[in-house]
Amino acid sequence: MGDGERHGPGPGGPQVEVLLDGAGTGVAVLGVTIPAGAGMPRHDHGPSSVVLVPLAGSVSIGDGEGDPVELPAGTVGTIGVGEQVRLENSGEGEARVLVVLSPPDFVESVKAWPTVAQ
Numbered sequence: 001m002g003d004g005e006r007h008g009p010g011p012g013g014p015q016v017e018v019l020l021d022g023a024g025t026g027v028a029v030l031g032v033t034i035p036a037g038a039g040m041p042r043h044d045h046g047p048s049s050v051v052l053v054p055l056a057g058s059v060s061i062g063d064g065e066g067d068p069v070e071l072p073a074g075t076v077g078t079i080g081v082g083e084q085v086r087l088e089n090s091g092e093g094e095a096r097v098l099v100v101l102s103p104p105d106f107v108e109s110v111k112a113w114p115t116v117a118q
Helices: 104-111
Strands: 005-007 015-020 028-034 039-043 049-056 060-064 069-072 077-079 083-087 095-100
Touching: 015 104, 028 104, 049 060, 049 069, 060 095, 095 104
Parallel strands: none
Antiparallel strands: 005 015, 015 028, 028 095, 039 083, 049 077, 049 095, 060 069, 060 083
Protein backbone atom coordinates (compact mmCIF):
# COMPACT_ATOMS: atom_id res chain seq x y z
CA MET A 1 0.00 0.00 0.00
CA GLY A 2 2.93 2.27 -0.60
CA ASP A 3 4.23 2.45 2.98
CA GLY A 4 7.08 -0.02 2.44
CA GLU A 5 8.09 -3.29 3.99
CA ARG A 6 8.10 -3.77 7.76
CA HIS A 7 10.35 -5.79 10.06
CA GLY A 8 8.44 -8.40 12.02
CA PRO A 9 9.31 -9.14 15.63
CA GLY A 10 12.06 -11.50 16.68
CA PRO A 11 15.75 -11.80 15.80
CA GLY A 12 16.14 -11.71 12.03
CA GLY A 13 12.35 -11.54 11.83
CA PRO A 14 10.46 -11.58 8.57
CA GLN A 15 9.87 -8.70 6.24
CA VAL A 16 6.20 -7.96 5.73
CA GLU A 17 4.57 -5.87 3.03
CA VAL A 18 0.93 -4.82 3.24
CA LEU A 19 -0.42 -5.65 -0.23
CA LEU A 20 -4.05 -4.84 0.63
CA ASP A 21 -4.91 -3.16 3.93
CA GLY A 22 -8.55 -4.22 3.97
CA ALA A 23 -10.03 -0.73 3.84
CA GLY A 24 -13.54 -1.17 2.50
CA THR A 25 -13.08 -4.86 1.68
CA GLY A 26 -12.98 -6.70 5.02
CA VAL A 27 -9.95 -8.70 3.83
CA ALA A 28 -6.24 -7.83 4.09
CA VAL A 29 -3.35 -9.41 2.19
CA LEU A 30 0.28 -9.46 3.32
CA GLY A 31 3.42 -10.59 1.52
CA VAL A 32 5.81 -12.14 4.05
CA THR A 33 9.46 -13.04 3.40
CA ILE A 34 11.14 -15.14 6.09
CA PRO A 35 14.93 -15.60 5.96
CA ALA A 36 16.37 -19.10 6.40
CA GLY A 37 16.42 -19.99 10.10
CA ALA A 38 14.16 -17.10 11.10
CA GLY A 39 10.51 -16.87 12.04
CA MET A 40 7.85 -15.19 14.12
CA PRO A 41 7.60 -15.73 17.87
CA ARG A 42 4.39 -17.11 19.35
CA HIS A 43 1.54 -14.67 18.75
CA ASP A 44 -2.12 -14.43 17.78
CA HIS A 45 -3.94 -12.34 15.19
CA GLY A 46 -6.64 -10.86 17.40
CA PRO A 47 -10.07 -11.15 15.78
CA SER A 48 -8.62 -12.12 12.38
CA SER A 49 -8.84 -15.56 10.80
CA VAL A 50 -5.77 -16.27 8.67
CA VAL A 51 -5.03 -18.21 5.49
CA LEU A 52 -1.35 -18.90 4.71
CA VAL A 53 -0.13 -19.83 1.22
CA PRO A 54 3.62 -20.46 0.93
CA LEU A 55 4.74 -19.32 -2.53
CA ALA A 56 8.41 -20.31 -2.21
CA GLY A 57 10.25 -22.45 0.31
CA SER A 58 8.29 -23.89 3.19
CA VAL A 59 7.30 -22.84 6.68
CA SER A 60 6.38 -24.72 9.81
CA ILE A 61 3.52 -23.54 11.93
CA GLY A 62 2.76 -24.61 15.46
CA ASP A 63 1.72 -23.43 18.88
CA GLY A 64 5.05 -24.17 20.54
CA GLU A 65 3.56 -27.24 22.20
CA GLY A 66 3.69 -30.40 20.16
CA ASP A 67 4.82 -31.01 16.62
CA PRO A 68 4.52 -28.15 14.12
CA VAL A 69 2.89 -28.65 10.73
CA GLU A 70 5.10 -28.18 7.67
CA LEU A 71 3.58 -26.12 4.84
CA PRO A 72 5.56 -26.49 1.59
CA ALA A 73 5.08 -24.08 -1.33
CA GLY A 74 1.70 -24.42 -2.98
CA THR A 75 -0.15 -25.71 0.10
CA VAL A 76 -2.65 -23.85 2.25
CA GLY A 77 -2.74 -23.50 6.02
CA THR A 78 -5.20 -21.78 8.34
CA ILE A 79 -5.06 -20.11 11.74
CA GLY A 80 -8.24 -19.62 13.74
CA VAL A 81 -9.27 -16.55 15.70
CA GLY A 82 -7.27 -16.26 18.93
CA GLU A 83 -5.06 -19.28 18.12
CA GLN A 84 -1.47 -18.84 19.40
CA VAL A 85 1.08 -19.77 16.72
CA ARG A 86 4.77 -19.69 15.83
CA LEU A 87 5.91 -19.52 12.23
CA GLU A 88 9.41 -20.67 11.26
CA ASN A 89 11.50 -21.19 8.16
CA SER A 90 13.78 -24.13 8.81
CA GLY A 91 14.86 -24.34 5.17
CA GLU A 92 18.13 -23.23 3.60
CA GLY A 93 16.61 -20.45 1.49
CA GLU A 94 14.09 -17.72 2.16
CA ALA A 95 10.40 -18.56 2.33
CA ARG A 96 7.76 -16.30 0.79
CA VAL A 97 4.21 -16.55 2.09
CA LEU A 98 0.97 -14.88 1.04
CA VAL A 99 -1.13 -14.18 4.14
CA VAL A 100 -4.86 -13.35 3.96
CA LEU A 101 -6.62 -11.95 7.05
CA SER A 102 -10.32 -11.41 7.69
CA PRO A 103 -11.34 -9.18 9.27
CA PRO A 104 -8.23 -7.12 8.52
CA ASP A 105 -7.69 -5.84 12.09
CA PHE A 106 -4.22 -7.43 12.51
CA VAL A 107 -2.86 -5.19 9.74
CA GLU A 108 -2.91 -2.21 12.12
CA SER A 109 -0.34 -4.03 14.28
CA VAL A 110 1.84 -4.69 11.22
CA LYS A 111 1.73 -1.01 10.24
CA ALA A 112 3.25 -0.16 13.64
CA TRP A 113 6.34 -2.35 13.03
CA PRO A 114 9.55 -0.57 11.96
CA THR A 115 10.08 -0.02 8.24
CA VAL A 116 12.84 -1.81 6.33
CA ALA A 117 15.59 0.61 5.27
CA GLN A 118 15.73 0.98 1.51
